[in-house]
């Protein structure tokens with residue numbers, strides 16, 4: 244497959260901005276509810292960080308894919324409403340950030356369905372995709388995502404291009420969009436703390452290579468991390484670069500998934 248043929252006319256590569264709105268629940272799940280150090284840091288998510296990210300995206304007319312934890316939706320429906328008003332896409336990121344890796348099919352199905360309902364009740368539209376909490380998923384997960392009628396999943400990091408799966412051969416096609424820990428703000432600003440200019444430089448350099456190869460970058464950001472002033476400049480810097488290059492398709496995950504289905508002849 245030639246790189247030039249992979250994307251809509253005039254585009255050499257694609258960039259997806261996905262934003263996981265964990266609220267405090269990611270850190271509560273990871274460190275425990277009694278570890279106030281972590282969950283209080285992550286409360287920045289919905290109180291401050293997400294609002295700064297909304298402004299950065301709006302200033303550049305970029306539509307992102309917001310992966311909501313259900314309890315974040317309950318806590319701050321106004322954030323979901325703002326995302327909807329700004330034209331962003333909605334996706335699910337579990338009810339309370341418990342790891343899907345240790346859950347049965349039925350537990351995952353119930354958890355994901357509940358999250359879909361919460362988003363739909365506020366946004367008025369059904370979410371289109373799924374990302375597992377902390378990328379801890381198991382063999383049931385894609386079956387659940389497919390059974391719930393979602394179009395895409397962003398869990399498997401094994402490639403630089405999307406691919407199509409049918410976990411249930413009789414079911415609808417499911418587009419896999421590959422994330423990477425190297426395109427995750429946690430790696431730069433939580434696991435380590437680097438200068439945001441260095442994070443932006445890393446991402447720009449990778450984007451150059453992916454563009455030359457005709458491939459896809461899926462960025463994963465968290466409002467409590469990338470919504471902080473310094474780290475927010477890494478996103479702004481990357482977007483300004485990608486916009487300036489002129490032939491990078493900055494698209495919502497759902498649009499990339501639909502494109503991939505259409506070009507494969509599997510779209511509706």
Ligand SMILES: [Zn+2]
Nearest residue numbers: 263265269377
């Ligand atoms: Zn998360």
